Amino acid sequence: MLNIRKSGLQTxxxxxxxxxxxxxxxxxxxxxxxxxxxxxxxxxGNAETSPxxxxxxxxxxxxxxxxxxxxxxxxxxxxxxxxxxLAMWRGHFVPKGSVLxxxxxxxxxxxxxxxxxxxxxxxxxxxxxxxxxxxxxxxxGRALKNGDSLKTLSISPARLDALKNQxxxxxxxxxxxxxxxxxxxxxxxxxxxxxxxxxxxxLRIFEETFTVSANSDRMGYRLEGPELxxxxxxxxxxxxxxxxxxxxxxxxxxxxxxxxxxxxxxxxKIGQVASVxxxxxxxxxxxxxxxxxxxxxxxxxxxxxEQEQQIRQLKIAIQMKREEWT
Amino acid sequence: xxxxxxxxxxxxxxxxTGAIINKESExxxxxxxxxxxxxAPDWLIxxxxxxTTVTVFYDPCQIKQAEAEQELRLLIAQLDEAEPPTPRQIExxxxxxxxxxxxxxxxxxxxxxTEEEVIEIHTSGVYSVHMIGFAPGFPFIGxxxxxxxxxxxxxxxxxxxxxxxxxxGMQTGVYPIETPGGWQLIGRTPLRLFVPEQDIPSLLRAGxxxxxxxxxxxxxxxxxxxxxxxxx
Numbered sequence: 001m002l003n004i005r006k007s008g009l010q011t012x013x014x015x016x017x018x019x020x021x022x023x024x025x026x027x028x029x030x031x032x033x034x035x036x037x038x039x040x041x042x043x044x045g046n047a048e049t050s051p052x053x054x055x056x057x058x059x060x061x062x063x064x065x066x067x068x069x070x071x072x073x074x075x076x077x078x079x080x081x082x083x084x085x086l087a088m089w090r091g092h093f094v095p096k097g098s099v100l101x102x103x104x105x106x107x108x109x110x111x112x113x114x115x116x117x118x119x120x121x122x123x124x125x126x127x128x129x130x131x132x133x134x135x136x137x138x139x140x141g142r143a144l145k146n147g148d149s150l151k152t153l154s155i156s157p158a159r160l161d162a163l164k165n166q167x168x169x170x171x172x173x174x175x176x177x178x179x180x181x182x183x184x185x186x187x188x189x190x191x192x193x194x195x196x197x198x199x200x201x202x203l204r205i206f207e208e209t210f211t212v213s214a215n216s217d218r219m220g221y222r223l224e225g226p227e228l229x230x231x232x233x234x235x236x237x238x239x240x241x242x243x244x245x246x247x248x249x250x251x252x253x254x255x256x257x258x259x260x261x262x263x264x265x266x267x268x269k270i271g272q273v274a275s276v277x278x279x280x281x282x283x284x285x286x287x288x289x290x291x292x293x294x295x296x297x298x299x300x301x302x303x304x305x306e307q308e309q310q311i312r313q314l315k316i317a318i319q320m321k322r323e324e325w326t
Numbered sequence: 327x328x329x330x331x332x333x334x335x336x337x338x339x340x341x342x343t344g345a346i347i348n349k350e351s352e353x354x355x356x357x358x359x360x361x362x363x364x365x366a367p368d369w370l371i372x373x374x375x376x377x378t379t380v381t382v383f384y385d386p387c388q389i390k391q392a393e394a395e396q397e398l399r400l401l402i403a404q405l406d407e408a409e410p411p412t413p414r415q416i417e418x419x420x421x422x423x424x425x426x427x428x429x430x431x432x433x434x435x436x437x438x439x440t441e442e443e444v445i446e447i448h449t450s451g452v453y454s455v456h457m458i459g460f461a462p463g464f465p466f467i468g469x470x471x472x473x474x475x476x477x478x479x480x481x482x483x484x485x486x487x488x489x490x491x492x493x494x495g496m497q498t499g500v501y502p503i504e505t506p507g508g509w510q511l512i513g514r515t516p517l518r519l520f521v522p523e524q525d526i527p528s529l530l531r532a533g534x535x536x537x538x539x540x541x542x543x544x545x546x547x548x549x550x551x552x553x554x555x556x557x558x
Contacts, residue, residue, distance in 0.1 A: 022372055023359070023374050024462060024528035024531075025460065025462045026463075133461075133503065134522070189335065189336070191330060192340060237346075237376070238376055238377060238459065239376040240340070241334075241380075264374065264459035297391060298336075298391075299336075300336035301337070301391065306335055308387050310363075
């Protein structure tokens with residue numbers, strides 16, 4: 001069990017999202033940085049689909065009420081255990097009574113905490129993700145509050161003991177961390193309505209720098225930069241959007257749609273961020289900036305396949321390492 | 327049937343059934359949706375139907391986009407023979423005006439009608455659900471009489487209670503969950519449009535035929551209590 005002493009800015013249970021219900025208007029939700037979430041789970045010995053805690057910018061203070069094995073991946077929000085800095089992208093045994101806290105956000109905006117056995121929260125529409133606006137999923141359909149007790153599913157005591165011993169002996173084994181930048185170059189496919197934009201806008205989107213506005217959240221990041229406009233104003237018919245769709249409302253500032261996006265939208269889409277680069281955006285803080293670089297659909301799909309292969313290899317390597325331990 | 331295909335992303339393909347919203351393009355969306363429900367290819371992750379499009383999300387590790395398009399075209403070839411699903415008929419009881427419908431008087435004034443006339447026009451129409459989107463279970467409903475059309479509010483309300491029935495332009499709709507919004511609010515239904523505990527979490531589906539009926543506040547309270555008890 002995890003005792004939430006302080007909740008932090010926004011700490012909520014998420015998984016890879018709610019799939020199959022978007023046609024009923026139910027948004028996907030889920031983690032903003034799927035790569036970090038999956039690696040954290042693998043390091044903790046969980047399935048990639050298990051729920052983790054998504055921790056944003058200003059992290060929580062969490063007391064472990066029993067022995068646990070954990071991993072933290074994603075943006076570096078300066079995690080520490082009982083006051084000592086805690087290495088990210090690796091597994092740790094944490095004894096009963098230890099306290100996990102976070103400090104300055106150094107690089108990136110979101111961390112993922114996986115606990116071996118994962119969190120004991122009910123599945124709603126086949127997912128553990130918190131759907132904040134509808135008040136369903138995750139922990140009681142909301143972000144964590146001070147004083148909450150988050151239950152975990154236990155793993156066998158023998159296994160925990162083995163992890164405990166190993167943790168003391170091999171402190172330097174970790175996964176190479178994902179590289180988050182303050183000014184990333186994000187690969188983007190031309191969007192469904194790219195051709196409807198005027199020539200200047202079609203050039204600017206791939207040439208100029210855009211800054212993340214303060215008015216950005218899990219639903220979408222509003223970007224500030226050169227104004228983008230259609231060749232001629234027209235009303236579009238609403239259609240599906242996706243994680244990473246870049247739509248441009250009438251004010252000319254693009255919005256990158258993220259985990260809590262609505263299922264459909266009526267604004268023209270100038271681009272679609274390549275899936276493998278989504279974490280680069282999700283990990284930006286307001287005020288940081290990015291540039292887009294054009295990529296084809298085929299190349300984006302190739303990158304996706306290569307990343308899946310890479311994760312599969314990591315999974316095998318982690319499993320082999322864990323089998324050595326027990 | 328002539329459909330066009332274009333990418334939404336490296337894992338989603340948009341099938342457009344027509345350039346404008348009409349009976350033909352909407353029927354095609356519905357037929358295509360039921361086809362994808364009954365004969366889902368194993369690489370299909372999910373699909374999102376809209377007014378004139380069905381967007382198909384696929385597993386990029388299992389299939390290339392060009393191949394997904396080919397397989398979908400083969401599936402679509404069966405469409406002409408496929409029976410269009412018969413529309414379901416659903417009645418939505420509404421308690422109009424008062425605290426539930428604070429903008430009923432505005433809608434009446436705007437159209438030079440009495441509140442009773444607005445209610446009569448709203449309850450006499452036969453409506454159809456174009457699509458579900460914007461919020462869980464939220465129906466985009468067509469078929470409202472232009473006699474009761476009303477512009478959106480200049481400044482949107484921050485909180486519109488769930489179950490509220492509203493009008494925006496030529497559209498009428500029902501808010502399934504509490505959301506901010508700019509619609510003119512005319513009443514409330516005891517029905518729950520978003521039912522997360524059910525396999526299909528939306529009361530309404532694209533293609534449904536809808537009628538609104540008037541109930542008074544006592545009936546509203548009774549039906550609301552009964553429906554809430556069933557689901558708690």
